[in-house]
Amino acid sequence: MSEDPDVVSRRIARESLDRDDPTGWFENLYAAAAGGSAVIPWDRGTAHQLLTEWVQESAPDGADKTALIVGAGTGWDAELIADRGYDTTAFDISPTAIETAVRNHPGSKVHYRVADLLAPPPDWPRAFDLVVEIYTVQALPIALQPEAVKHVTEFVAPGGTLLVIAAARPDDQPDDAVEGPPWPLTRATIQSFAGADLRLIQLSQSPSPADPTVLRWRAEYLRD
Ligand SMILES: C[S@@+](CC[C@H](N)C(=O)[O-])C[C@H]1O[C@@H](n2cnc3c(N)ncnc32)[C@H](O)[C@@H]1O
Incomplete structure (x- = not known):
């Protein structure tokens, strides 16, 4: 009998992290998923629910505007934003994720581009x-x-x-008590995404429909 794909996904992440390679497992996981031996736990086959809600509420007009989708995975969020008229660039560190997005x-x-959030192209700031x-x-x-947050901003x-969607954890939970990923x-x-000229203008927390014990942030920031 073949191994449980969820177990395979966790093993691929752990092997890479144990080698002190914090990002190598993404390509390994996408490649294993493309070969049918793993699943991508976050691949929803549709745009994220909180992004869809933000688009419905804000009705952004992307005409003559540019958008960047960070860690775009297989492209569902990027397609939603491109449908609003933005000239959209979407990047991921995993070449196989980008190939899958294009397919x-x-x-x-x-x-769609392969790029590293921790060493982004010089013309993106x-x-x-x-x-x-x-x-x-x-x-x-x-x-x-902190380095990743700095580049995003x-x-x-x-x-x-800037729109940030993330799982939330309590401030009083010590870092070493979190067994990631994630x-x-x-x-x-x-709050650290905000800076002198990048203001946090909207922040909400809501439970995940799949698991109501998981809370998600939706944070919107505006650059002056
Ligand atoms: C948890 S997944 C989320 C994917 C997608 N944003 C979504 O919500 O479905 C994180 C994504 O970030 C990508 N990633 C991780 N580190 C990265 C980096 N340093 N630069 C670019 N992409 C990265 C991974 O390959 C993966 O596709």
Whole structure:
């Protein structure tokens, strides 16, 4: 009998993290999933519910605007944003994720790219009117999160919007009590996306429909 795909996914992550390679497991997991021996636990086959709600509430008009989707996985969130008219770039560290995204969305207008959030292309800072970050920062060990947060915020152009969706953890839960991945974000980390000219303008917490014990942040920031 073949191994449970969830068990395979966890094993792939653990092997990479134990080798002190905090991002290598994403490609290994996407490649195993493409070969049918693992599943991508976060691949919903549709845009994230909280992103869909934000789009319905805000009705953003992406005409003549650019968007960047961080850690885009197989592309469902990027397609939703491109459908609003944004000239959309979506990136992921995993080449197989990007290949899968391109295959999933034939005829897409999205520019899919392989790139590393921790070493992004030099022309991306302040280049995007909308930046969407869903579950990427929390997929990185806590020690790497400040660097990841810094790069996410740098992408936002003057007058632009940043939308962050992440699992939440209580502020009083010590870092070493979190057995990631993922490493859900504290309120302090959510607040750390804000800076002198990037204001947190909306913050909410809501339970996951799949597991109501899991709370998710939806945070919106605006660059002056
Ligand atoms: C938990 S998944 C979330 C995927 C997608 N945002 C979603 O919500 O379905 C995290 C994603 O971030 C990507 N990722 C992790 N580290 C990254 C990095 N340093 N640069 C770019 N992408 C990264 C992974 O390959 C994976 O697709």
